[in-house]
Amino acid sequence: MKQNKIYLAFAAGVVCIGLLGGCTKDPLKNMTNEESRIYITNYDSTVHFGSFKTYSISDSVAVVSNGALQKKTLTETDAAFIQALKDNMQERGYQLVTKDEHPDLGINISSVFNNQTGVISYPSYWGYYNSYWDPYYWGYGGYDYYFPYASYAVYQIREGALSVDMVDLKDAGNDKKIEGVWNGLIRGEAIFNASTAASQVKALFDQSPYIRNNQ
Amino acid sequence: MKSFKIFLIIMVCTGLGLPVFAQQQKLTMNINYAVNTPVRNFKSDLVNKTSFRGWNANILYGVTDKLSLGLEAGFADYYQKYPRQVYDTKGGSVSAVLTNSIQTVPVMIKGRFNLAPSGIVQPYIGVGAGGNFVSYNQYLGEFASGKSGIYFAASPEAGIMIPFSKHGASAFTAGAKYNFMPYTYGDAKDLNNWGVYAGIKFSLK
Numbered sequence: 001m002k003q004n005k006i007y008l009a010f011a012a013g014v015v016c017i018g019l020l021g022g023c024t025k026d027p028l029k030n031m032t033n034e035e036s037r038i039y040i041t042n043y044d045s046t047v048h049f050g051s052f053k054t055y056s057i058s059d060s061v062a063v064v065s066n067g068a069l070q071k072k073t074l075t076e077t078d079a080a081f082i083q084a085l086k087d088n089m090q091e092r093g094y095q096l097v098t099k100d101e102h103p104d105l106g107i108n109i110s111s112v113f114n115n116q117t118g119v120i121s122y123p124s125y126w127g128y129y130n131s132y133w134d135p136y137y138w139g140y141g142g143y144d145y146y147f148p149y150a151s152y153a154v155y156q157i158r159e160g161a162l163s164v165d166m167v168d169l170k171d172a173g174n175d176k177k178i179e180g181v182w183n184g185l186i187r188g189e190a191i192f193n194a195s196t197a198a199s200q201v202k203a204l205f206d207q208s209p210y211i212r213n214n215q
Numbered sequence: 216m217k218s219f220k221i222f223l224i225i226m227v228c229t230g231l232g233l234p235v236f237a238q239q240q241k242l243t244m245n246i247n248y249a250v251n252t253p254v255r256n257f258k259s260d261l262v263n264k265t266s267f268r269g270w271n272a273n274i275l276y277g278v279t280d281k282l283s284l285g286l287e288a289g290f291a292d293y294y295q296k297y298p299r300q301v302y303d304t305k306g307g308s309v310s311a312v313l314t315n316s317i318q319t320v321p322v323m324i325k326g327r328f329n330l331a332p333s334g335i336v337q338p339y340i341g342v343g344a345g346g347n348f349v350s351y352n353q354y355l356g357e358f359a360s361g362k363s364g365i366y367f368a369a370s371p372e373a374g375i376m377i378p379f380s381k382h383g384a385s386a387f388t389a390g391a392k393y394n395f396m397p398y399t400y401g402d403a404k405d406l407n408n409w410g411v412y413a414g415i416k417f418s419l420k
Contacts (some may be wrong), residue, residue, distance in 0.1 A: 027352070035356065188357055207310050
C-alpha cells in the first residue's frame with residue numbers, strides 16, 4: 001500500500017512535469033515568416049551620402065555558398081529585389097546610370113548560403129568579396145574592396161541571407177581600393193520571395209535615413 | 216540573505232521544541248499549479264507578462280507536528296514577444312521582432328511551519344533555498360542568443376492547507392511566494408517574481 005502511494009506520487013510528478021514542462025511556449029513556433037526576419041544595416045559614418053549623385057546596380061545576383069561564388073542569377077525574385085533597390089534609390093534622390101557612365105555608387109546583391117556548422121562569419125564574406133563581385137565589373141580591374149565597418153556577426157543559421165552592398169566608385173582610384181559605404185543584410189524565413197522583395201528592401205532603407213542625396 | 220538564514224534557524228528551533236501531533240514523522244507530497252508574475256528588473260527589462268505555465272512540488276517530512284522539512288522543485292516558463300523595432304548597434308541598426316523566452320527550475324531545501332496543525336484551515340509559512348536552473352534565450356527574429364546555468368534561489372511563502380478529513384494528511388493547499396532569483400546577463404539583473412499556487416497534499420508514509 002505504502003509502495004503504491006510512492007509510485008502514485010512519482011507518476012503524478014512525472015505527469016505534472018510532462019504536462020506543464022511540455023507547455024513551454026516555443027518562440028519559433030509562435031512566429032510568422034515576417035516576424036522571423038531581421039534587417040541589419042552597417043555603414044561608414046564618416047561618409048556623406050549627399051555627396052553621391054548617381055549609382056549603378058548589378059544586373060544579377062551572386063549566389064555565394066560556403067564562401068564561394070556558385071553562379072550569378074536573374075530569377076523573378078532577383079529581378080524584384082533589383083527593382084526594389086532602384087525604387088528606393090530613386091526615392092532618395094539618386095540617379096540610375098549604366099556602369100559605363102562612371103556612377104558615384106555601385107550596388108551589388110548577393111544571396112549567401114552557409115551549410116557549415118550553423119555559424120556564419122561576415123568578415124569572411126567580405127574577405128572573399130573580390131571573388132563574388134570582381135572590381136573589374138565596375139571597370140576597376142586590379143582594385144580591392146575595403147569595408148571599414150565590417151563587424152563580426154555570429155548567428156544560428158537556418159536559411160540563407162540576402163546581402164546588399166553599396167560601394168564608393170566616385171573616390172576609387174587613389175589607393176586602388178573601393179570602399180564599401182553601406183551594407184544591408186536580410187535574414188530569416190522565406191526571404192527569397194518576389195512578392196515581399198519590395199517591403200524587405202524598404203525595411204533596409206527605412207532604418208538608413210542617412211542614405212539621401214536630396215538632403 | 217542573512218535574514219533568510221535567521222528565519223530558517225528560528226523556524227527550526229521553534230519547531231523542534233513543539234509538542235508532537237498527527238503530522239509528525241509523516242512523509243507528504245504536495246503538487247501545485249503555479250502562476251508567476253515578474254517583478255523589478257525582470258518585469259521592466261525582460262518579461263512583463265504573467266506566466267500561467269508553472270508548477271511546484273515538494274516532499275516534506277514532518278519533524279514535529281508543526282515543522283516539516285524536505286525538498287521542493289518547481290518550473291515556470293516566461294515568454295514575451297515585442298513588436299518589430301529598430302535597435303542601434305555599434306556601426307548601424309538592426310530591425311527585429313524581439314522575443315524573450317525564460318525557463319526557471321528551482322530545486323531547493325524546504326522548510327514549512329504549520330501555524331495551526333489541528334485547525335480546519337491550517338495557515339503555514341515556509342521558506343526554501345537552493346539552486347535555480349535557468350534557461351534564457353533572446354530571439355532577434357528567429358536568431359537566438361542567451362545564457363543558461365545554475366544560480367541561487369530562495370522563496371519565502373505563506374499559505375493555507377484545508378485537510379480533506381479531520382486526522383488525514385491529505386489536504387487542499389494554496390499559497391503565495393516570493394521567488395528571489397539573482398541572474399545576470401545582458402540587460403537582465405534578476406529573475407525575481409512572485410507567484411500564487413494551488414494544489415493537493417497527500418501522504419506518502
